[in-house]
Amino acid sequence: MVKSLIYAQSGGPTSVINASALGVIDEARKRGYKVYASIHGIDGVLGEKISDVDNEDEKQLRRLLVTPAAAFGSCRRKLPSFSDDGSPYAKILEVFKKLNVRIFVYNGGNDSMNTCAKLAEFFADNKYDCKVIGVPKTIDNDLVGTDHCPGFGSAAKFIATSCREIALDTAVYAHGRVTIVEIMGRDAGWLTAASALAGKENGPDLIYLPEKSFSPLIFAEKCREIFDKKQTCLVALSEGIRDEEGNYIGSYSQKESKDAFNNTQLGGVGAYLAAFLTSKFGIKTRAIELSLLQRCAAHVSSKTDVTEAYECGKKAVEAADSGKTGYMVSIKRLSSSPYLVEYGLTPLSLVSAGTTSVPDEFISPSGDYVTPAFLSYAAPLVRGECDVEYEDGLPLYAKLKNQPIKL
Amino acid sequence: MVKSLIYAQSGGPTSVINASALGVIDEARKRGYKVYASIHGIDGVLGEKISDVDNEDEKQLRRLLVTPAAAFGSCRRKLPSFSDDGSPYAKILEVFKKLNVRIFVYNGGNDSMNTCAKLAEFFADNKYDCKVIGVPKTIDNDLVGTDHCPGFGSAAKFIATSCREIALDTAVYAHGRVTIVEIMGRDAGWLTAASALAGKENGPDLIYLPEKSFSPLIFAEKCREIFDKKQTCLVALSEGIRDEEGNYIGSYSQKESKDAFNNTQLGGVGAYLAAFLTSKFGIKTRAIELSLLQRCAAHVSSKTDVTEAYECGKKAVEAADSGKTGYMVSIKRLSSSPYLVEYGLTPLSLVSAGTTSVPDEFISPSGDYVTPAFLSYAAPLVRGECDVEYEDGLPLYAKLKNQPIKL
Incomplete structure (x- = not known):
């Protein structure tokens, strides 16, 4: 049976979470994985609402690169700890085994990384070989362990x-x-x-x-x-x-x-x-x-952001396929000018432990403006414009079927 | 003394009023007029705040095509009727004579067209040869005598x-x-x-x-x-x-x-x-x-709208230079598909008499949606994207000096 990957989106939408989705899909296919999407985040696995990404129109999938919101649906569920309630874990394992899921990529913020951490631990404890990798997503830019977050x-x-x-x-x-x-x-x-x-x-x-x-x-x-x-x-x-x-x-x-x-x-x-x-x-x-x-407002999204979101998606699959589990993909800034980054992995336990505030050196002493240091930090992140496709004067966004398969 | 033109902007800003300004400037220069701008609408004439457009940087002027708001400043003044108070009229005449102003183009909505009408009448009554033409501008699209309004x-x-x-x-x-x-x-x-x-x-x-x-x-x-x-x-x-x-x-x-x-x-x-x-x-x-x-939100303005706004500005000068006064430039739709318009002139008295509502045939009988006829009307107006210049990821807009000259 072919090995497969499940991808899901969670938390508040952003302009670029779907770019990460496309990165995951492209890299997973390249590596021979069958790609499924869980509709409405982890709720799709729990409620058996899982779509086969191969059933989507290829042109619509390409449009994910510049489509805002969460094309596969989102949720706000936080998994209970296994000791409090093991039943969702049992369900997830059942579904994953049925589909031979060997990689789970969850795309979201703090709560989603918490879910990832719990699942990674659960699979390890149960000797089920499924790698779990989180892809960061939040406009708030407050995730720990990454220079900045796709969406910001x-x-x-x-x-x-x-x-x-x-x-x-x-x-x-x-x-x-x-x-x-x-x-x-x-x-x-x-x-x-x-x-x-x-x-x-x-x-x-x-x-x-x-x-x-x-x-x-x-x-x-x-x-x-x-x-x-x-x-x-x-x-x-x-x-x-x-x-x-x-x-x-x-x-x-x-x-x-x-x-x-x-x-x-x-x-x-x-x-x-x-x-x-x-x-x-x-x-x-x-x-x-x-x-x-x-x-x-994806019609004015940042090309830097879209590109990085896509790369984070690819990196997640690459990491999982090379045996890593329990990490969130992170962005490490090598230089602001010229702007250079590399992608890395941050342990999920670190991520879900807190959030990142704007540091003092980015806020003017009077407390009513920002410093040049902040501008140097933020400027590269908004650079570049995306080739949004327009039809009749309006941006064209992906429309997916998200048709659940029979399990 | 060289003949000159004064251009001014009035009422609420739009994304394309500055495109009309550029149309006026280009056409007036082509026809040998010296171009002045009255800063903050007619208030600039009354308060002797008039700039020489030749003092502006040419690159900044070109950027007016896609710059939102009102680059020459705006006002909300409605001129009193001459019989109530002749003093503003006397002041306007004094300034216009000093600068040998032979064309006045006012860019605005209903109230501005009312001001235009009063001035056209005043100049005619006083045998001062200055043509007055209004250029329509309102996002509300409610001006009488035109198929639609630049800005909408x-x-x-x-x-x-x-x-x-x-x-x-x-x-x-x-x-x-x-x-x-x-x-x-x-x-x-x-x-x-x-x-x-x-x-x-x-x-x-x-x-x-x-x-x-x-x-x-x-x-x-x-x-x-x-x-x-x-x-x-x-x-x-x-x-x-x-x-x-x-x-x-x-x-x-x-x-x-x-x-x-x-x-x-x-x-x-x-x-x-x-x-x-x-x-x-x-x-x-x-x-x-x-x-x-x-x-x-000029970063996503309609190319059709920008083009028409620019053309309306040109048309105003062309009309005035050929001896017309007391008119507003109007857009006449020849066909929706293919979309074809021609520019015309509507008597100002007609324009300031009322506003245009959405007609019944554009509203669904249930009153909670629009009809296909409305969509056919509106669709061409949003078509086309503008080449907004970006720098460091943000749209670059015109920055004018608006330095008042000594009268």
Whole structure:
């Protein structure tokens, strides 16, 4: 029976997770593996929803390189530890044996790497020869053990591009307003920091990350100072900014405001601070949430990011096929200028132990901008544009059948 | 003394108003005019802030073709009628005489066309030989007397692209949520309708325009029906949707909810309806406002739109130079397939008399989607991609000096 590989996607979508999928598929086929995809992450194995990738149209598969979201579906399941509940493990083993699965590649963030670690251990303990390798994916860029994460560069490129465009838009009037752009990243400010790539001239005047404590009063004074001078002010801030006591600024609003149905208001921190500025100084404000767009705007994804995502997928198969298990593929930066990386492997136990914050040397001492060192770090990651195929003026993305096979 | 032209921009920015500027500049130079720009619209003339376009770097001027916002600054001033207050007219005449201005081209929406009409009449009454021509610009696509407006196609392309990407993003989980995308257009639903270009498969399931009365209860039932079937549901709706009595649905929220500072909440209609759905059915929801991005995302502007904007600018100068005054350049569609247009002139009095709504034949009888006729109308307008210049992974946009000359 031919040896096979199962690939699955997990966690929040990105613009490049499907590029990793294609890397896995291409390398696995090259090495003689039959390739299956588990639909909706590990849930597909547990619920016997597994597709044969050979049933997909080859042209659609090629399009995965620039298709956002998760073409094979995603899930948010965290496997229980084996000692708490062995039943999902038994099911996974049953399915894997049926399909002669010898490599499992899981593409996701922290939780997915935790699942990988548990499965690698389980297979080893049960003497079932299946190598487990994780492929990193997160726009948040907060995985331990890799210089950066596939998905970050494209999100960063969309954020910086949008901030540049918003800066131009908000500067047109002689008397403007303060515009606050709220960016994803509950605990790590990488994405918000990336807004600085737009430049000082057509980009944010102020940048606030969750890594530094935030004072609404100091913030308000700084905005007013800039606004008085320029008659416009652009602020980029992370949804996760916190005050000195560690309370989310966004939670101020949730505590104190009610929506029309008398529920606590879930409005964002940007909207809260915009209202705060207006109530304090009477300045006109606007809050913008980049929301889902920042993780799915594949039409403007970074070629560097797409290429690395694809390579990480290939590397996972290469590692597994050469006998490695229990690792996440990682990116090691050899040099920023010229930009050079090599791919490596990081033990999964290391990855799922924590997350990476933006280090102090990347944040300006005043806490309201980033340093040149950060710009040197981030600039190469957004470089290069992808050849997105357009039809009738709109980007063409892969459409897979994801038809479950009969097990 | 050499004859000269003043060009100015007014109203909300778009992705292509600067393409019109370049069309004006190129055609005026070709015809031997000295070209000035009034900084911040007509305010620049009133405040003697006028730049000599020859002082700009030629490379930066070329970049205007794909630069969003309003590179010469904008304003929201509406000229008083001459009988109410003649002083601004006297000032304009003084400046125009000093610079020997023989053509004034104003690039904007309804209010700007009103200003054009007043100035054309004033110059004629005062026997000052200055031709006044308006160049249409609005993402809202609601100007009378033209098949469509420069600015609409690029906004429509961004909206449809984003809706396609959001649809992919929100479909990844086995159990998803209802996602509501709120789109600009207080009185006309053209932009919201354009979301349908994303297609039925990866685009909105439901589309609501201000042209049809909106019932939150019927809306909620339709969402639940679709959600029950697909476990995901994407809704595109206009900020301006109204109930049967003509009240903005967005105003429900403003009436009933308070922000953290006890001010009435200015949250959008999308957020309101998302909360309504959750409170009614317990469905998970998310509201996304495309906000300013839809009018400034020039990195994904429509080549058709950019080309037409440029041509409208040229046409304005050509018309004025041949003695026409008191007109707005208009686009007449000769055929949708193949797409063919010709440029014409519409009397300004006609333009400023009203706005254009989405007609009945473009809205499905159920009021929650658009018709194939609308798709035939809109599809050509988003076609073609622009050669945006990138540097270090980000689009390069024009940077003008806008240095006022001494009058």
